[in-house]
Every structure is written in structure tokens, then in C-alpha cells.
Amino acid sequence: MRARARVAFPSFSWISKTPSRFVAFGLGSGLIRPASGTWGTLLAWILWLPAAHWLGDLALGLLIALAIVYGCWACHRAGQELGEPDHVGMVWDEMAAFWLVLWLVPSGWVAQLCAFVLFRVFDIVKPPPIRYFDARMKNGIGVMWDDLLAAAYALLVMAIAVRLGAFQ
Template sequence: MRGRLSHWIALGFGSGLSPVAPGTVGTLWAWLVFVVADPLLSPAHWAIVLAAGFLIGIWACERTARDLGVADHGAVVWDEIVAFWLVLLFAPGGFGAQLAAFVLFRFFDIVKPPPIRHYDAKLKNGFGTMLDDLMAAFCTLLVLALFRAGFGGAAG
């Protein structure tokens, strides 16, 4: 990890090196960073962070995967981090709603229902690594929106 900036980024600044559930630990790290950074960043700043994070993630995840010899190594968690920041940005506020978003996001990221599974299997590069988590974020936000619509905003 020390040798390359791409490894630092792709491995979530060390959060992906957890021996147990590195994707979950990376997502928890993303949540912590979001809680600290959100009061300091406007929606426009978040848009820049997310766009830059996605583009940098394509490079960092691809390079790290190539160096590790595995297309989407479990320790590569930058994709979870950027995608979960997106979820938290649009999810209802409050700890309960954020916890629900966390559980839903981890579910979609682990289970990879269609069409996430299709793209995860077909795109074995940095873009594919980032895309499948972006799709998991979309599914998470969709379920949260449907829940809010069905229960009159009770989730937020």
C-alpha cells in the first residue's frame, strides 16, 4: 500500500485492509468522513468531490487491481466509499435513516441483484469496479424514495 498513491486511494486509506468485511469497514469509514465533511461542504462542493472521486477511483482501482492481479480485490473499497457518499448526500437526514441506507447499500453491494451482477461480471476494469457500486447506490436511493413515498416521509 505504501508504494503508490493509487493503492492508498483504492484501499480506502487503509480501511480496506480490515481482515473482516473490508467492504463494510470501507463503507463505515465513508460514513464517518461524510459526517465530518458534510457540514463543511455545499451541494456544489459535494458534486465536485463525487465526480472527482469517481474519476480518480477508475484510475486507482484499475491500477491497484492490476498490481494485485485480481480484477476487483476485496480490499479495494474506494468504490464503496464514493458510492456511499452519494447515498448519504441524498438520503434523509438522521441516524436512523442513515443506518437504513447503510444496511440497504451493503445488501445491494453484496448480493448484486440484476442488473448490478451483469455489469460486475462483464466490466473487469476500474470503470466496472466503480460502476457496480454506483448502481448499488442508485438501488439504495430508489428503495429509500419508495419507502418515503409509501409512508409519507416517515423515513426522514
């Protein structure tokens, strides 16, 4: 696993000065330490619950696509301003990727908890080719891409579990 550079953690005041910073830092959840990515993913799950209740599948899919596209730009911009393209506090990539997972897994809390754990494991461990892209793509797309790959791994395992009769 690649060690992240030690760049000072910005303050809430700094991230709240621009929408791109606030989004990149997961609405502030990326400032929580340790395990910023896990806190951001947890916030994503909390925000998902009312959204999934009130919005239909098409609206959720469109919002996820928008979150991914805007997140690429916001993370790139915030990374440039910090001088660290993938600062550990930038967790919007985890949030958007986990929303994709939640959109595609069964809606029960057990399935969602399993998806949460799987996503975090794949995001932290970074099995191939996730580690390859994480180490080489130093821009907003790269920040988002490794988390989308972790989401794909989590979704694959969840699909196998569902096929084998889990979550019924």
C-alpha cells in the same frame, strides 16, 4: 454471487507506496478483514459527517464526482498491480458510491443507517443487473459501476420510503 479470486492481501506498507493504491484500498480500511467492503463503507460514513457539516451541496457533489472518476483510475491501476481487477480489499468503490447515497438521502442518522444497510445488502447480494456487470467489466470502471448500481438501488428504496412518510 460470484466468488472473488483468492489473491494475497497486500500489506499497509505496499498500499501506502502510491496514492492510487492507498485510495483504492480505502485509505487502509480495505485491509480490515472480514467484510472489507463494510469497513470501507463505515469509514466513508465517518468521513462524510464532518464533510457534510462544513461543505455545501455543490462542493459535496463535486467531491463525489471527483472521488468516482479518480477511483476508477486508482482501482484500475491497483488491480493491475495486484493481478486481480476487483480485489476484495479495494473498497474505494464502496466509499464513493456510499457518499453518493449519503448526499441524496435525508440527513438524520436513522435515514443514514437505513441507507447504509440497504447499500451493503445490494452490494453483497448483487441483484440483476449488478451481478452481470460485476462479472463482465474487469477494469476500474467496472469496479466502480457495480457499486454505483447498488447505490442506485438503495436510493430507489430510500425514495420510496421517504415518499411513504418514513424519516419525518
